[in-house]
Amino acid sequence: MVSRVRSSIFLGVLIPVLLLAFAACGGTTSSDMSGMPGMSHGGQNSGGSTGGVPAGSIEVKLSDFKIEVSQTSFQVGKSYHFVVTNLSKSTADHELMLMMPMSGEGMDMSEMDKMALYSIAAQDLPPGVSKSFDYTFTKSAAAGELEFACHVGSHYALGMHTPIAVTQQ
Ligand SMILES: [Cu+2]
Numbered sequence: 001m002v003s004r005v006r007s008s009i010f011l012g013v014l015i016p017v018l019l020l021a022f023a024a025c026g027g028t029t030s031s032d033m034s035g036m037p038g039m040s041h042g043g044q045n046s047g048g049s050t051g052g053v054p055a056g057s058i059e060v061k062l063s064d065f066k067i068e069v070s071q072t073s074f075q076v077g078k079s080y081h082f083v084v085t086n087l088s089k090s091t092a093d094h095e096l097m098l099m100m101p102m103s104g105e106g107m108d109m110s111e112m113d114k115m116a117l118y119s120i121a122a123q124d125l126p127p128g129v130s131k132s133f134d135y136t137f138t139k140s141a142a143a144g145e146l147e148f149a150c151h152v153g154s155h156y157a158l159g160m161h162t163p164i165a166v167t168q169q
Helices: 004-032 109-115
Strands: 058-061 066-069 073-075 079-086 096-099 118-122 132-135 141-149 161-167
Touching: 066 141, 066 161, 073 141, 096 109
Parallel strands: 058 079, 073 161
Antiparallel strands: 058 066, 079 132, 096 118, 096 141, 141 161
16 A cells, blocks of 8 residues: 555656656657758758847748748748747647648658658647758749648648748849
8 A cells, every 4th residue: 555645755756757758858859850851952950949030030930720931032042041930829739841832631741751842840849949940942933832831730721831932033
């Protein structure tokens, strides 16, 4: 028989230990994932979370369920600094993908990742988290040919995609 007092002491010790172990695991996993997509486009700067938004950067706000971008027209060959924030009021993780419009139905995530010009995985964007990256568009895209999208669950169908346009300088 374990008394009430004894079991609550036990939990008081055990829970912080478990949380620490969990936090340590989470840290390594997310930093491994964030470097993977978009490498060939010079977007390897996706790791850092940011406090404050540097001047001239483009804000990308993910919420339930839409994507708001502070600028939707871009020029080929110019480097842009994007700051992506998950403002979800629920517990929804959101991802950010820069790619041509598609519903994603019937495709697995790795296929979609290959087609994306740039992406930040959902596990790296839980609610409240910001990630930044630099990106330079290499070719033009008429309005509607490219978009920022979230393909987690049914988020895309619920409205989580916003078209952008890219023009030659
Ligand atoms: Cu989403």
